[in-house]
Amino acid sequence: xxxxxxxxxxxxxxxxxxxxxxxxxxxxxxxxxxxxxxxxxxxxxxxxxxxxxxxxxxxxxxxxxxxxxxxxxxxxxxxxxxxxxxxx
Amino acid sequence: xxxxxxxxxxxxxxxxxxxxxxxxxxxxxxxxxxxxxxxxxxxxxxxxxxxxxxxxxxxxxxxxxxxxxxxxxxxxxxxxxxxxxxxxxxxxxxxxxxxxxxxxxxxxxxxxxxxxxxxxxxxxxxxxxxxxxxxxxxxxxxxxxxxxxxxxxxxxxxxxxxxxxxxxxxxxxxxxxxxxxxxxxxxxxxxxxxxxxxxxxxxxxxxxxxxxxxxxxxxxxxxxxxxxxxxxxxxxxxxxxxxxxxxxxxxxxxxxxxxxxxxxxxxxxxxxxxxxxxxxxxxxxxxxxxxxxxxxxxxxxxxxxxxxxxxxxxxxxxxxxxxxxxxxxxxx
Numbered sequence: 020x021x022x023x024x025x026x027x028x029x030x031x032x033x034x035x036x037x038x039x040x041x042x043x044x045x046x047x048x049x050x051x052x053x054x055x056x057x058x059x060x061x062x063x064x065x066x067x068x069x070x071x072x073x074x075x076x077x078x079x080x081x082x083x084x085x086x087x088x089x090x091x092x093x094x095x096x097x098x099x100x101x102x103x104x105x106x107x
Numbered sequence: 108x109x110x111x112x113x114x115x116x117x118x119x120x121x122x123x124x125x126x127x128x129x130x131x132x133x134x135x136x137x138x139x140x141x142x143x144x145x146x147x148x149x150x151x152x153x154x155x156x157x158x159x160x161x162x163x164x165x166x167x168x169x170x171x172x173x174x175x176x177x178x179x180x181x182x183x184x185x186x187x188x189x190x191x192x193x194x195x196x197x198x199x200x201x202x203x204x205x206x207x208x209x210x211x212x213x214x215x216x217x218x219x220x221x222x223x224x225x226x227x228x229x230x231x232x233x234x235x236x237x238x239x240x241x242x243x244x245x246x247x248x249x250x251x252x253x254x255x256x257x258x259x260x261x262x263x264x265x266x267x268x269x270x271x272x273x274x275x276x277x278x279x280x281x282x283x284x285x286x287x288x289x290x291x292x293x294x295x296x297x298x299x300x301x302x303x304x305x306x307x308x309x310x311x312x313x314x315x316x317x318x319x320x321x322x323x324x325x326x327x328x329x330x331x332x333x334x335x336x337x338x339x340x341x342x343x344x345x346x347x348x349x350x351x352x353x354x355x356x357x358x359x360x361x362x363x364x365x366x367x368x369x370x371x372x373x374x375x376x377x378x379x380x381x382x383x384x385x386x387x388x389x390x391x392x393x394x395x396x397x398x399x400x401x402x403x404x405x406x407x408x409x410x411x412x413x414x415x416x417x418x419x420x421x422x423x424x425x426x427x428x429x430x431x432x433x434x435x436x437x438x439x
Binding site (some may be wrong): 023045059060061062064065066067068070071073 | 175255257274275296297313314315317320321322328
């Protein structure tokens with residue numbers, strides 16, 4: 020299991036477009052991937068799940084991956100958060 | 108099964124609850140607003156009669172304190188006698204709040220003491236027993252153990268069915284066809300489940316703001332209420348059956364008879380579970396619909412697979428008896 024904590028750097032937070040980007044990226048990997056905010060943990064391959072998290076600017080999010088390609092998966096999603104989902 | 112958030116529930120949350128009709132608590136805060144941030148940590152009530160009389164042993168201070176006619180009459184008597192020591196002692200405890208029922212108004216002296224002690228005073232127009240039964244129902248629901256599950260909750264022929272399975276197996280598509288066939292969507296993707304009274308699993312959407320939306324690959328996000336009408340949705344529903352959808356695995360043995368009952372555990376309760384293999388040409392919504400009807404039959408006391416097997420056994424037995432009868436050597 021690989022874990023990493025990131026924070027949301029784009030002003031708008033995770034709305035539909037960033038959520039779609041995360042799902043697209045996560046779906047490329049075979050590993051199970053979750054995002055966690057506070058005590059809520061959701062499947063990173065589910066758009067509605069990610070939007071339901073209600074992750075706004077500055078919220079810390081934990082990325083958890085488990086499976087054969089877990090390290091690459093965590094890195095790829097981390098990179099998305101770092102790139103501010105290509106926004107702002 | 109994922110996620111389990113700790114419950115932080117303050118007095119302000121209690122006043123703020125959006126409850127309707129027979130659940131409404133009708134609470135108003137009349138004093139001690141500074142203390143509205145106090146936490147309610149136990150789903151219990153206490154009538155502070157003994158405490159007011161000066162007996163503080165085993166005083167359940169952490170509960171909601173309910174003041175009915177009796178307590179208020181006693182407070183008035185104390186006021187006339189000019190002994191408010193009991194009231195001051197009461198507010199020296201970190202009690203979450205005092206609730207006056209029957210629209211009873213606490214005296215100015217009591218309100219001042221509450222204000223000084225930072226304890227919120229709430230008033231409701233309900234009677235003590237009615238308020239007690241409502242508030243117990245409401246707060247035990249809030250304190251019920253809960254979890255969030257990745258799946259879709261639908262109501263099919265009155266049975267609450269939780270569809271689970273890996274991403275992309277077709278949970279949402281199955282739910283969409285079920286809705287099209289006149290059934291109801293409760294929650295898509297993220298289902299929040301509470302164990303109510305330790306016996307019922309109640310499922311609902313995790314987020315009211317997001318409401319009844321679904322994500323369908325190729326279409327994007329769709330609004331079920333707008334597309335199919337309010338008849339196609341439901342806010343919450345008891346989970347009575349879990350259907351696990353999975354890609355057809357040729358090496359796995361699937362139930363072919365249905366006499367053995369599989370169950371799965373959610374929050375410590377056992378729920379019947381079906382494993383449904385998905386393969387082109389298998390119409391999953393129809394299978395789920397049939398599973399719902401079969402589940403209703405079982406609840407009515409008719410277990411198809413067992414009944415069928417009983418009939419086969421009875422038939423074999425009668426055949427044996429006939430054979431025995433015809434093959435007897437001493438038969439006339």
